[in-house]
Amino acid sequence: MKNVLKIAIQKSGRLSEVSLQLLQECGISFSQNKNRLISSAYNFPLEILFLRDDDIPVSVADGVADIGIVGENVVEEKEKSIVITERLGFARCRLALAVPQSMNFNSLTDLSGKRIATSYPKILQRYLKSNDIQADIHEISGSVEIAPGIGLADAICDLVESGSTLLANGLREVEVVMRSEALLIQHPELSAEKEVILDKLMFRIKSVNRARKSKYILMNAPQSAVAKITAILPGMKSPTVTPLAEPGWVSIHTVVQEDDFWEKIDMLREAGAQGILVVPIEKMML
Ligand code: PRP
Ligand code: ZN
Numbered sequence: 001m002k003n004v005l006k007i008a009i010q011k012s013g014r015l016s017e018v019s020l021q022l023l024q025e026c027g028i029s030f031s032q033n034k035n036r037l038i039s040s041a042y043n044f045p046l047e048i049l050f051l052r053d054d055d056i057p058v059s060v061a062d063g064v065a066d067i068g069i070v071g072e073n074v075v076e077e078k079e080k081s082i083v084i085t086e087r088l089g090f091a092r093c094r095l096a097l098a099v100p101q102s103m104n105f106n107s108l109t110d111l112s113g114k115r116i117a118t119s120y121p122k123i124l125q126r127y128l129k130s131n132d133i134q135a136d137i138h139e140i141s142g143s144v145e146i147a148p149g150i151g152l153a154d155a156i157c158d159l160v161e162s163g164s165t166l167l168a169n170g171l172r173e174v175e176v177v178m179r180s181e182a183l184l185i186q187h188p189e190l191s192a193e194k195e196v197i198l199d200k201l202m203f204r205i206k207s208v209n210r211a212r213k214s215k216y217i218l219m220n221a222p223q224s225a226v227a228k229i230t231a232i233l234p235g236m237k238s239p240t241v242t243p244l245a246e247p248g249w250v251s252i253h254t255v256v257q258e259d260d261f262w263e264k265i266d267m268l269r270e271a272g273a274q275g276i277l278v279v280p281i282e283k284m285m286l
Contacts, residue, residue, distance in 0.1 A: 003193040004045045005201065008065035011037075011050035014161055015091050015182055019069045022088070023048070026204035045197050054119070054141070057082055057185065066187050066194055067201075072180040073159060077120045082185045086202065089209060091182040093161040095120060098171040100148050103155075105174050111135050111155055117147035118157035120177075127177045145169040203285075210284040215261060218253045218277040225272035226250060232267045255281070 009019040023030075028044045039048045049065050056070040061080035068082075073095050075082065097116070099105050111128075114135050118124050121139045128135055138153055145165050147153040159180070160166060160173055184205070190198065221229055226241060229252055233239050239254035252273070256264050265276060 002045065003191075003197065004040070004047050005067065005194050005197040006047045006049055006065045008049045008051050008056045008059050008068035008070075010053040010056070010070070013053055014093070014159070015053060015069060015071060016050075018090050018182065022069070022090075022205065022208065025208045026201065028204075044201075046201070054078070060185050060187050063187050066190055067198065068185050069182055070185060071159070072183050073120065073123070073178060075183060075185060076178070076180075077123050079122070081188055083188050084183050085186045085198070086184040086205065088182040088184055088205075089213075091161070092180070093159050094179050095123060095157065095177045096160045096173045097155060097157050097175040097177060098145075098160070098166050098173045099155045101170050101172050105172075108133055108175060114154040115152075116155045116157055117144050117153035119144055120157060123178060124157045145171060207283045207285050210286070211281040213258045214255050214281050214284060215258060216253070216255055216279040216281050217265075218251060218279070219268060219273040220244060220249060220251055220275045221271075221273045223248050223250055226252070228271040229268060229273055232264060232271060255284075 010016045028041045028046060030039045030041045030048060033039070037050055039050075040046075041048065049059070051059060053070055053074050056065070056068040057075050057078040057080040059065045060068045060082045067085065069088065071091065071093070075084070097111070104110065108131050112133055112135060115138055116124065116135050117138045117140050119139065119141055121137050124137055138147070140147065140152075144156050144158045146169060147156055148171065149169060156171065157177060158165075163173065166173060186198065230239055230241075233252070233254045233256065239252050242251050243249070244251055268276060
């Protein structure tokens with residue numbers, strides 16, 4: 001049989017769309033049937049398994065899937081033997097304690113002896129222990145946010161990304177238990193053939209992620225300002241400087257990181273740059 005790499009991604013939830021989008025940006029196309037459980041890519045040796053996020057670490061540990069995209073929070077809770085291949089840098093969120101809007105909350109000790117509903121009992125237990133708090137942890141596997149409303153718990157410990165789930169359920173975030181982001185994980189021992197496919201996929205993922213964090217910028221400047229401007233711009237090598245039709249003027253092109261983007265723009269303007277254009281980059285192969 002032809003060798004394919006099997007990737008597990010979340011069937012529905014916070015990570016499903018972003019995971020699909022990442023594969024698409026890597027140029028991998030596959031059938032997008034809503035009720036699919038499994039799908040084969042047309043143009044890359046990849047099979048996509050759509051699972052509940054909670055089942056992804058165990059599937060990868062057992063070899064049902066070779067790799068998976070899943071939240072760090074789930075990996076930490078499940079304690080399965082997998083290897084983290086790459087921190088993907090998207091779907092950043094936090095596992096947080098939240099209480100009903102009406103509840104008086106001043107500090108963690110207010111949760112002593114209270115019932116806390118969560119799908120993350122191990123992480124929560126460790127956190128409470130390290131803060132010397134005794135509380136009653138109720139493990140529930142989904143819809144944690146409705147637990148206080150139906151009288152099942154006094155507080156919850158759940159994932160928060162935009163905060164809209166908490167808001168919709170009359171809850172207020174009070175403490176951050178852990179920060180999390182999407183991870184690419186892999187089975188500890190992949191065959192040599194699968195490693196080759198994974199290397200190819202990783203090359204694409206890294207190119208896409210690098211490009212997401214970078215912008216291509218172009219600007220005009222007087223020749224006399226070039227030294228000052230080049231000092232502000234590190235770029236991949238050094239910036240490209242080409243003469244304009246107007247004597248004494250040049251066009252400067254380079255790549256900048258999203259993080260310090262606006263500061264760079266201010267500095268460039270002060271140094272004499274004009275007509276600054278900022279363009280997204282689709283892929284960045286280094
Ligand atoms: C989490 C969490 C909330 C939601 C919070 O679910 O349980 O439902 O995301 O996001 P928000 O702050 O942007 O509203 P997730 O999709 O991670 O997985 P789950 O359904 O398995 O809990
Ligand atoms: Zn889940």
